[in-house]
Amino acid sequence: MTLKPFAPIACLLALPGLGLANEKTVYGLNEYARLKDLDLEVAAKLDTGAKTASLSARDIKRFKKDGETWVRFYLAIDDAHEHPIERPLARISKIKRRAGDFNPEEGKTYTARPVIELEVCMGRALRQIEVNLTDRSAFQYPLLIGSEALKRFDAQIDPSLKYAAGKPACTTDANSDE
Structure with a gap:
């Protein structure tokens, strides 16, 4: 008896199993996020139309520490922190200005924002992401998570969902690259 006719059928039956390795986590439009580095939980807006993540901060200043550029800032989140936070500067992000935000006298079509790296937990996933710092106190959500972080x-x-992942439940030994 030959098994050749059964080989294509066996391959077709195995196809659904291949998709299991690439399962994506379903998140809602809004999720709770734990900023592990800052020991703070915030509500976040997930925005596939934004490229970068943004955290609400004020009094943002760059400074040198051991020859490296760092950023000192205060969280602009309902008096979440009274003390300054200091983190190494990862890079400067150029954020496109909206039409209502463009000042023709300045001539710049972008805003330069400092970017830091933070460990963020959503659901059971802990990831290190880049976050730009800007004052989001006029917005409902202090953290916006854009497409690069969502990837x-x-x-x-x-x-149509909100808080689908529930409260952040990352363990301290979670691998942030998985």
Whole structure:
């Protein structure tokens, strides 16, 4: 008896199993995020239309520490922190200005924002992401998570859901690259 006719059928039956390795986590339009480095939990807006993540900060100053450029800032989140936070500067991000935000006298079509790296937990996933610092106190959510960070979370966004991942439940030994 030959098994050749069964080989294509066996391959077809195995195809659904291949998709299991690439399962994406479904998140809602809004999720709770734990900023592990800052020991703070905040509500976040997940925005596939934004490229970068943004954290609400004020009094943002760059300074030198051991020959490296660092950033000192205060969180602009309901008096979350009264003390300054200091983190190494990862890079400067150029954020496109909206039409209402453009000042023709300045001539710049972008805003330069400092970027830091933070460990963020959503659901059970702990990832290190880049976050730019800007004052978001006029917005409902102090943290906006854009598409670059969402890729790191293997996120699939369902805008009809809110807080689908529940409260952050990352363990301290979670690998941030998985």
